[in-house]
Amino acid sequence: MFELLKTSSLSCARRGRLSTPHGTVETPVFMPVGTQATVKSLTPRQVEETGAQIILGNTYHLNLRPTSELISRFGGLHKFMNWNRPILTDSGGFQAFSLSKLRQIGEDGIEFRSHIDGGKMFISPESCMEIQDNLGSDICMVLDECIPYPCKHEPCRKSVERTIRWAKRCLGTWKERGMMERNILLFGIVQGSCHEDLREVCAQELSKMEDFPGYAIGGVSVGEPESEMLEQVGVSAANLPANKPRYVMGVGTPPQILKMIALGADMFDCVIPTRLARHGCAFTLNGPINLKNSKYREDPSPLDAEVNSYASGFSKAYIRHLVIANEILACTLLSIHNVRFFQLLMEQARHHLEIGDFENWSNNWIARYQSNGI
Amino acid sequence: MFELLKTSSLSCARRGRLSTPHGTVETPVFMPVGTQATVKSLTPRQVEETGAQIILGNTYHLNLRPTSELISRFGGLHKFMNWNRPILTDSGGFQAFSLSKLRQIGEDGIEFRSHIDGGKMFISPESCMEIQDNLGSDICMVLDECIPYPCKHEPCRKSVERTIRWAKRCLGTWKERGMMERNILLFGIVQGSCHEDLREVCAQELSKMEDFPGYAIGGVSVGEPESEMLEQVGVSAANLPANKPRYVMGVGTPPQILKMIALGADMFDCVIPTRLARHGCAFTLNGPINLKNSKYREDPSPLDAEVNSYASGFSKAYIRHLVIANEILACTLLSIHNVRFFQLLMEQARHHLEIGDFENWSNNWIARYQSNGI
Numbered sequence: 001m002f003e004l005l006k007t008s009s010l011s012c013a014r015r016g017r018l019s020t021p022h023g024t025v026e027t028p029v030f031m032p033v034g035t036q037a038t039v040k041s042l043t044p045r046q047v048e049e050t051g052a053q054i055i056l057g058n059t060y061h062l063n064l065r066p067t068s069e070l071i072s073r074f075g076g077l078h079k080f081m082n083w084n085r086p087i088l089t090d091s092g093g094f095q096a097f098s099l100s101k102l103r104q105i106g107e108d109g110i111e112f113r114s115h116i117d118g119g120k121m122f123i124s125p126e127s128c129m130e131i132q133d134n135l136g137s138d139i140c141m142v143l144d145e146c147i148p149y150p151c152k153h154e155p156c157r158k159s160v161e162r163t164i165r166w167a168k169r170c171l172g173t174w175k176e177r178g179m180m181e182r183n184i185l186l187f188g189i190v191q192g193s194c195h196e197d198l199r200e201v202c203a204q205e206l207s208k209m210e211d212f213p214g215y216a217i218g219g220v221s222v223g224e225p226e227s228e229m230l231e232q233v234g235v236s237a238a239n240l241p242a243n244k245p246r247y248v249m250g251v252g253t254p255p256q257i258l259k260m261i262a263l264g265a266d267m268f269d270c271v272i273p274t275r276l277a278r279h280g281c282a283f284t285l286n287g288p289i290n291l292k293n294s295k296y297r298e299d300p301s302p303l304d305a306e307v308n309s310y311a312s313g314f315s316k317a318y319i320r321h322l323v324i325a326n327e328i329l330a331c332t333l334l335s336i337h338n339v340r341f342f343q344l345l346m347e348q349a350r351h352h353l354e355i356g357d358f359e360n361w362s363n364n365w366i367a368r369y370q371s372n373g374i
Numbered sequence: 375m376f377e378l379l380k381t382s383s384l385s386c387a388r389r390g391r392l393s394t395p396h397g398t399v400e401t402p403v404f405m406p407v408g409t410q411a412t413v414k415s416l417t418p419r420q421v422e423e424t425g426a427q428i429i430l431g432n433t434y435h436l437n438l439r440p441t442s443e444l445i446s447r448f449g450g451l452h453k454f455m456n457w458n459r460p461i462l463t464d465s466g467g468f469q470a471f472s473l474s475k476l477r478q479i480g481e482d483g484i485e486f487r488s489h490i491d492g493g494k495m496f497i498s499p500e501s502c503m504e505i506q507d508n509l510g511s512d513i514c515m516v517l518d519e520c521i522p523y524p525c526k527h528e529p530c531r532k533s534v535e536r537t538i539r540w541a542k543r544c545l546g547t548w549k550e551r552g553m554m555e556r557n558i559l560l561f562g563i564v565q566g567s568c569h570e571d572l573r574e575v576c577a578q579e580l581s582k583m584e585d586f587p588g589y590a591i592g593g594v595s596v597g598e599p600e601s602e603m604l605e606q607v608g609v610s611a612a613n614l615p616a617n618k619p620r621y622v623m624g625v626g627t628p629p630q631i632l633k634m635i636a637l638g639a640d641m642f643d644c645v646i647p648t649r650l651a652r653h654g655c656a657f658t659l660n661g662p663i664n665l666k667n668s669k670y671r672e673d674p675s676p677l678d679a680e681v682n683s684y685a686s687g688f689s690k691a692y693i694r695h696l697v698i699a700n701e702i703l704a705c706t707l708l709s710i711h712n713v714r715f716f717q718l719l720m721e722q723a724r725h726h727l728e729i730g731d732f733e734n735w736s737n738n739w740i741a742r743y744q745s746n747g748i
Contacts, residue, residue, distance in 0.1 A: 037695065041702040043684070066695040070672060074691065082687050298444060310417070313456050317448065321411065321440040328415040328702055
């Protein structure tokens with residue numbers, strides 16, 4: 001299901017192609033996040049027009065509201081939200097971290113208290129496969145325990161062992177439910193916080209479960225320094241099989257993504273393009289800018305002359321006016337631009353991997369992006 | 375500039391065509407409102423796709439922020455907001471009513487205290503023409519005094535006389551500035567609250583100013599009963615020249631619009647399609663519905679199977695989920711649908727005027743719309 005088209009000789013960067021029930025995905029790829037069955041403030045058509053090949057849905061949130069059963073009765077998430085390209089779903093494991101005050105973890109799984117109405121929701125390795133099957137996901141994730149940072153070695157080791165046991169249970173359920181036969185992908189998730197030896201063990205144990213069509217690297221970007229994050233992603237990737245896609249969960253800034261591609265990562269997701277849009281920020285090739293800044297008051301230029309999107313037809317001055325006036329169109333135009341920015345970055349990364357100068361291009365790209373000290 | 379294509383024999387309804395610097399407008403027409411240089415929650419492309427021929431901008435709001443001078447330096451409102459079809463602007467007179475605690479009216483004009491920062495803004499008949507010229511409006515409005523309801527005869531008479539004097543001053547400025555030569559349209563505004571004799575006088579006095587390319591009927595939908603509103607619109611329209619377009623300002627519900635077409639009105643604007651969208655409501659041929667209602671939780675049907683728009687591709691259940699989850703896409707899809715609903719209504723009204731069965735069709739349309747008692 002994963003074809004490795006080219007591997008760099010100067011780094012671990014790869015150019016690949018992943019097949020899913022809803023079509024192929026060219027890697028490296030950035031996946032916009034559609035937590036509640038919508039990429040925030042965008043229509044599915046606007047998301048498609050950014051060039052997005054695949055989006056992410058959140059199992060915990062969707063199962064809470066409108067529920068996976070309802071989505072299943074509507075023929076799955078694709079039909080429910082009117083998105084016909086691939087969808088990747090997480091397992092809920094991350095919400096056990098991000099909503100940590102509202103959950104209890106045991107060997108059987110994770111019990112959540114709804115962040116909306118306090119109702120109970122229990123997610124086990126088995127039920128998380130059922131939920132994702134109900135959602136009609138193309139790429140499912142195993143249930144994992146996302147460990148807070150920092151975490152001492154011994155509790156981290158115990159948690160990683162549980163994550164490995166859960167991965168095995170998910171793999172079994174995936175087969176039993178016939179999801180494997182239906183070409184639905186399932187990824188194991190490497191945990192281990194910032195303990196290299198535990199990352200190694202986890203990646204190696206998961207690698208032994210050879211039926212996984214791909215692997216994710218989780219538990220990063222949870223508060224650790226960036227240098228630590230990159231080190232752990234590198235160790236994790238190096239211990240995963242070369243012929244399977246590697247997905248770094250919840251990451252990251254454009255420079256982080258480029259650095260992780262060089263470490264051998266293929267897939268990324270992050271809320272920052274749409275979240276920063278809602279805060280009035282635009283990504284540009286010279287670094288992010290905040291449209292609230294009065295210097296854009298009369299700026300007739302588009303957000304970034306080198307980033308083509310529907311938002312290119314509007315001046316910074318107009319978008320600044322919308323931001324200041326608190327108009328929804330500000331979120332829409334900035335989200336279109338920001339999601340397009342990430343797609344363009346990945347298009348260029350794939351191109352430079354193909355022509356063999358990825359590392360040089362990437363270094364120059366990062367240098368320009370960071371030249372304003374942002 | 376206004377061509378009367380057909381007049382009904384059963385009512386005062388007319389089918390017309392209005393020429394403006396940015397193209398022709400088929401009447402009767404409904405104009406979506408873009409108060410702050412955006413039709414709320416929609417891109418200009420989405421507004422175009424509803425079939426909207428012309429939109430409205432608010433002089434008071436735009437002059438306050440980002441200011442008409444800034445918009446002028448950007449080549450006018452069309453270029454600033456990326457909308458290439460006609461734009462009608464009001465004069466600020468209505469805001470002297472709606473923001474009544476923040477203004478003082480004298481013979482020279484209206485002094486506002488900004489509702490945003492308390493700063494002063496003075497709008498005179500002369501400056502309101504300059505501001506609308508700066509905005510690059512296709513159809514300008516004279517400065518008028520929009521009288522609160524109820525209003526006794528004597529103060530109303532004095533106010534109407536001032537509105538007539540202001541109309542004359544606006545007409546003079548419109549000519550002096552060369553706006554007339556540049557084919558920019560200027561409409562006089564009939565006031566008179568619910569006093570028929572004053573409406574008559576006002577309409578007749580304005581009609582004597584023969585250079586006005588059109589006339590508006592203002593001071594309606596300000597708290598009076600609907601029967602009163604219809605009566606005053608009827609009296610006003612009956613006293614205006616037949617060969618000029620008639621625009622009823624700030625109105626209304628679909629049945630009100632149909633009834634006013636029968637009274638001889640040609641143009642309408644109202645915020646209700648986009649405002650109700652933000653409250654989770656959709657217009658349907660069987661009356662408005664609120665998507666928050668739990669009965670739509672699993673409803674697989676579109677908002678209205680007979681109203682075609684981009685929003686038709688989504689189920690009520692999905693849009694309800696977006697409303698409940700407070701997602702911006704709910705506003706966008708409901709706004710697309712609601713604005714399209716009003717455009718479709720006007721397309722059908724024009725069609726039935728052309729084939730000569732407007733009154734019968736209109737009565738049936740209203741009966742169906744109100745059949746649910748809403």
